[in-house]
Amino acid sequence: MTDLALSVVWPDQERARTSLLERVAPWCKAQWAAGHRLELQIRLHEDAKTDRQRKYYHGVVLKTIAAQARPNDQQFPLKVWKEHFREEYLGYKTVTTKNPLTGKKMRRRVRVSSEDLGVKGYSQLIDRVSAFAASELGVTFPASFEQWERMQVDADTGEIIGAITP
The missing domain is CATH 1.10.3790 (NinB fold)
Structure with missing residues (x-):
């Protein structure tokens, strides 16, 4: 079963960049491949x-x-x-x-x-x-x-x- 949500915390710019490339992008690609639409919401931690x-x-x-x-x-x-x-x-x-x-x-x-x-x-x-x-x-x-x-x-x-x- 596919995870329905992904949550990441970005304490600084470098970890945000790494997280986007290594976690967020692959997860998004997998969801799109499965036919899901995505919504992005970013808020203060x-x-x-x-x-x-x-x-x-x-x-x-x-x-x-x-x-x-x-x-x-x-x-x-x-x-x-x-x-x-x-x-x-x-x-x-x-x-x-x-x-x-x-x-x-x-x-x-x-x-x-x-x-x-x-x-x-x-x-x-x-x-x-x-x-x-x-x-x-x-x-x-x-x-x-x-x-x-x-x-x-x-x-x-x-x-x-x-x-x-x-």
Whole structure:
């Protein structure tokens, strides 16, 4: 069976060049030979880390809160908790734009999304939400949560030191 995706990390130009010639090009040729169409997507490597953070936030933190938290003897779904914590910890920003028809400036409130966060910001969101859930809602997180707590984020670069293991 053919691999459906290829993922490579390029820490510098020379390794990118080598990887393109030795891994990416042969893989692409094999896929084209098999009749597949390809799509290329290149993004900052940091995004891959926030993808893992996002999976952890939704799959462990919010899921656990939705399952255990019962404020005022009521249970709420994950989506409700996600929006509550987004509003509580990320809030809104004011955006000023010009109306193209009148030329007048307009201001409006726009919600800040967790998608706008980098590695460090997402890590801080996870820490704040989990601390609130544990202290105020009595939520106990599974053993895998301890792995997240041991993970450190470099304060200068925002780089994750360590790895999330499922």
